[in-house]
Amino acid sequence: MTSPPLGAKLTPFGVRLKRPVLALLVALLAACEVDEAPLSTPDRGIAPDVVPAAPTLRRLTETQYANTVRALLGDDVVLPASLEPDAEEGGLLSLGAATASVSSLGVERYEDAALLLAGQVADEPARLATVVPCTPTAADDIVCAETFVRTFGLRAWRRPLTDAEVTRLVAVVTLTGGEAGSFNEGVRYGLAAMFQSPHFVYRREHGVADPADPALRILTDYELATRLAYLLWAEPPDDALLAAAAAGTLTASDDGLRAEADRLLADARARAGVRALFTELFALYALDDLAKDPTVFTHASAELGPAAREETLRVVEDLVFDNPTDFRDLLTTQTTFVDPRLAALYRVPAPDPAGFGEVTLDASDGRRGLLGQASFLMLNAHATRTSATLRGLFVRKTLLCQTILPPPADVDTSIPEADSTSPTLRERLQTHLEDPTCASCHQLTDPIGLGLENFDGVGRWRDEENGSVIDASGTLGRTDFADAWDLGAAVRDAEDLGPCFTAHLYRYAMGHAVDPGEEAHVAWIAAGFAESGYDWRALLMDLVMSPAFRRAGALDE
Numbered sequence: 001m002t003s004p005p006l007g008a009k010l011t012p013f014g015v016r017l018k019r020p021v022l023a024l025l026v027a028l029l030a031a032c033e034v035d036e037a038p039l040s041t042p043d044r045g046i047a048p049d050v051v052p053a054a055p056t057l058r059r060l061t062e063t064q065y066a067n068t069v070r071a072l073l074g075d076d077v078v079l080p081a082s083l084e085p086d087a088e089e090g091g092l093l094s095l096g097a098a099t100a101s102v103s104s105l106g107v108e109r110y111e112d113a114a115l116l117l118a119g120q121v122a123d124e125p126a127r128l129a130t131v132v133p134c135t136p137t138a139a140d141d142i143v144c145a146e147t148f149v150r151t152f153g154l155r156a157w158r159r160p161l162t163d164a165e166v167t168r169l170v171a172v173v174t175l176t177g178g179e180a181g182s183f184n185e186g187v188r189y190g191l192a193a194m195f196q197s198p199h200f201v202y203r204r205e206h207g208v209a210d211p212a213d214p215a216l217r218i219l220t221d222y223e224l225a226t227r228l229a230y231l232l233w234a235e236p237p238d239d240a241l242l243a244a245a246a247a248g249t250l251t252a253s254d255d256g257l258r259a260e261a262d263r264l265l266a267d268a269r270a271r272a273g274v275r276a277l278f279t280e281l282f283a284l285y286a287l288d289d290l291a292k293d294p295t296v297f298t299h300a301s302a303e304l305g306p307a308a309r310e311e312t313l314r315v316v317e318d319l320v321f322d323n324p325t326d327f328r329d330l331l332t333t334q335t336t337f338v339d340p341r342l343a344a345l346y347r348v349p350a351p352d353p354a355g356f357g358e359v360t361l362d363a364s365d366g367r368r369g370l371l372g373q374a375s376f377l378m379l380n381a382h383a384t385r386t387s388a389t390l391r392g393l394f395v396r397k398t399l400l401c402q403t404i405l406p407p408p409a410d411v412d413t414s415i416p417e418a419d420s421t422s423p424t425l426r427e428r429l430q431t432h433l434e435d436p437t438c439a440s441c442h443q444l445t446d447p448i449g450l451g452l453e454n455f456d457g458v459g460r461w462r463d464e465e466n467g468s469v470i471d472a473s474g475t476l477g478r479t480d481f482a483d484a485w486d487l488g489a490a491v492r493d494a495e496d497l498g499p500c501f502t503a504h505l506y507r508y509a510m511g512h513a514v515d516p517g518e519e520a521h522v523a524w525i526a527a528g529f530a531e532s533g534y535d536w537r538a539l540l541m542d543l544v545m546s547p548a549f550r551r552a553g554a555l556d557e
Helices: 019-030 062-073 104-123 125-131 142-157 163-180 183-195 221-232 239-247 254-266 269-281 284-289 304-322 327-331 340-346 374-379 388-399 430-434 436-452 484-492 497-510 516-531 536-545
Strands: 208-210 213-218 335-338 357-360 474-476 479-481
Touching (some): 062 142, 062 269, 104 125, 125 183, 142 239, 163 183, 221 239, 221 254, 221 269, 254 269, 269 304, 269 497, 304 335, 304 536, 335 340, 388 436, 436 484, 516 536
């Protein structure tokens, strides 16, 4: 019997089934058991008690899914074209993954993805050899099938499979293989079942009752390994981390967990983990499809967005790994990384004619730090014009964790067109600042965003708008600033910046908003961040070693 094309719907008996029937079969085989205000920074002291929020099932984000598949099947595996789209909540896709349900179309997409991935293994001998650690003696070799299911299942589901799960999956492999006369065909459908199982698609970190205090829950070694790997690498535990989980060393002592966290942070994959976090936090994924009117912004192009994202991520990497320093310098650093396209936008010499290179921005250019990067400036602007409101909102919400309510549905948020009496955005926004309905929010955002008006909608510097000189002065809280250069320093030194970054990291790691029972603990971690001189890797380690990271909240009834 020849192998069917990728995506063919074959049962163990070679009969084509409709999608719902196959989904039911897989469900039976896989046997799923699916059960702000800114924070102050107190004196460090002893860690306060923490009462974690109730745990949730966290679906892999699209980035985590892709990284997981590559870790299991190799970097050259062909990834599925589409999955259930990520949903943003609270500024993070990782929070949306813990709350959003999967649509009917999404179920079909996961099914197609599972068959695509399984087919590549079954049809490619070299890849098959990395997945099946035994040589079958027959098409329905039950011993080799069990070896395959247990070894690959451990890596794919990030925990050992139960005997009942093994029995069901071995039946898929041997029945299909025997009927098809090919062990590889059995592997195809065994993998398809594993890949579309909720045990693969979701992260289960619910914990068990703490023997020392049954009222509390602690993560198992395998759950802790999963949480650690996806935080630091944005991918599943490797064999060494799974071995540590099997030995019980992650929960046995602080030293065991610290040793594995140190190892993961020293690995090159930790860079991908940091990139994944800041891609979510700064919404850099939106740069792929960002539309700008090229007749208004002549430097706009389809390639500019991805290049801008890469610049920001390289600067973050530099501050975390290559030249670790006070992470708040993200707002004021004059070091950046540009390709020829960004160099032209910034009007600096391109350090590399073909790719990215490091440059030092000159103070006379007025640009430095995150708020001077094209990624931030492009994302927080409209297709044809800048937006002081969006830019100020980013500073308030994303960098300082302050709450700004959306405008009422019946309020006109449009801005008058430029004319001879109001040529600059500052003058046109005066309408909102004079309207009591609008002023309460716009007074918080616009004075910040107007400080960035020297940058147009794609981040190119300009001195004038419609022939009038731009006034880029403004205020942030009680701090006055003269221009974008000064604004970066004002945000860097804002007392809420460090606690806000800490809260974002905590929410990303835990998959939920900071619960009232966790607020004091998050503030304690923020105090450690400050004591470390705002070293991001120290913050990561402090979070990992905190009691909160190793616990789970009470399950909802």
